[in-house]
Amino acid sequence: MESSLLNEMVEAFKCLPGVGARTAQRMSFHLLERDREAGLRLASAMQQAIDKIGHCQLCRTLTEHEFCKICSNTGRDSSKLCIVESPSDVIALEQATDYRGHYFVLMGKLSPLDGVGPEQLGLDLLENRFETGEIKELILATNPTIEGEVTAHYIHQLAGKHDISATRIAHGVPIGGELDYVDSGTLSHAFDGRRAY
Template structure:
């Protein structure tokens, strides 16, 4: 590695990204410095502006530049349906893959007491107020099928039951194009238990 402390700082800065280790961070740094300094300046400017201007939606907690995100400010959506997801990227995935037209609530994580993540960190007080309003008829639990995601879904189901709101869980199972002998036993078990009329 070069003796440049600025280069070392740049490499260390790239290592904060998920999946980027020392070698990848070094390659990214050298690429920008050797081949595309203008792109590096655009990247730095875009990151700085995003960090300074993007916050959380006051209603659903997703990332946005405004007080309310584009979805929450759309009065044409179905207010009786509220889909709970772990991350803002889950909202994008559901919007692109489904015809769901209700609202969302983004937890920004999942319950994990060992990591110090409880109901307060997930904004569940705000969610409880939305459920108390009586507007939500169905709470769609779309947390990931991990242990923490399942615990979170169970907690949310109980929260909904206290308010008399129906809670549903997205189906988990065999992916389209998948073959049964390649599917792990947990996924196969979920798929078999969640079977429905054809």
């Protein structure tokens, strides 16, 4: 490639997850050759989002306000708190369930090898919420990875110190899935977590 600006654009797109050199190049050429107006809208939207979006002071999800819409909604059940790893998990649960409690977003999971400890996940803020006595049920909705399970266990113990009951979301065989296509770890977890029918 000849243009250094084009190289910079391709390199910029490569920062996105799952975008390699070829995809970044195709995206760059598409915007430059076919839709410069969309490129300008994209650049403007990204600039504004990066400048104005921060974290909710209560749940830590992404918002452009001091408190997000969920935390600001007085109609939600403040005695229930669902723990998730990322803001995208909040959106997924909001779209797929009828849960009407509050959330706490960890922005990651415990991973000592990567330098992620309780401080980086805001667990001191979470414990402050436990101390208010308002939370009666904690729903642990971290991902079913080793780090996610360790994080859930750590938070469960933290909640236990404050006599808060904790539940863990179920993991297992997806609806419509066939047992012989399900990996052994998922199948084992589903079998161990079976419930009355």
